[in-house]
Amino acid sequence: MNQLRRVTWSKACTIVPTYECFNRCSYCNFRRDYPSGWISLSETERVSRKHRDAGAIEALIMSGEVHPSSSRRVKWLGHIAEVCKVALHNGLLPHINVGPLTTDELEVLSQVSVSMGLMLEQASPKLVKTVHRRAPSKSPSIRLQHLRAAGRLKIPFTTGILLGIGEDEQDREESLRCIADVQQEFGNIQECIIQPFCPGERGYVAGYSSTPFNIDELPSVVATARAILPREIALQVPPNLVFAGKEPRDGFALLLRCIEAGATDLGGISPIDEVNPSYSFPNMSWLEDELLARGYQLLPRLPVYERFIPWLKRDKKREYMFEVIASHMQELREKPFTKRVSGIL
């Protein structure tokens, strides 16, 4: 009998410390105008409990950014750390993605999370004149600096490329080569997201991009990524964007082609994709059945890949984090099925 091949995903809830952001990426569907407020710790606790009770494992902490030289920066960072602690103490494992950070800031947040992430998006400097004209954080050199600093600190890391923001094929390959270089030097990249840009209600990228990404080309970009990136990096495709605007049967066929081209992970699945709120996720129990019929086992995972758990610093203050990791691992070992955790999805 043929062995089933694995496709993984993480049941997540997204907690947003703030939707405020000093950048103005032209395609953004996330940021709201200042002052949109910061989430309270009591609300964080309510959300964490609700999702933990529904089977979530990961708290995806995703925030808009405060300018690096703003007097509010220290408070912002401290608030994110507190939000992570609340999520953790309610049984969720924080994965943090809050924009470029200094080495000191990375160190602070690595104490309260199991992994972190930052999309490279594209390494081409030409985009700073177009979609990133008013987004200083999207400078490729700043983002690569962040990736390398996370590598030096041995932080289990997720990065990725964004497709359809004005880049060409060569730019994509160059961006993937930059990620491969970081991995070769530091070895801390657990996954690379291959993310198609899908227009939402608020972004106005069409004004800049003359070559919108053709979603049917996604499997070929996945294959390119598989050829360029070291094998140990999992390739992730967001299923809600693969299914965007398609009939479920056609969306599934495209997802299958991505998987056959090398994608092995579907990322954090939460009730709402905060970056792409117009696109809902497919039902994971249904997806499990469809994939099983084609020889793939859809398995939930932790937001830190198992081989990186020994990288996490272990001390008295963080003992609780290891207890939460151990309890989730135990649950997944006992019942490693998507249906067990698919709950409210």
Ligand code: SF4
């Ligand atoms: S895409 Fe991210 S960095 Fe850009 S404006 Fe939106 S929240 Fe800010």
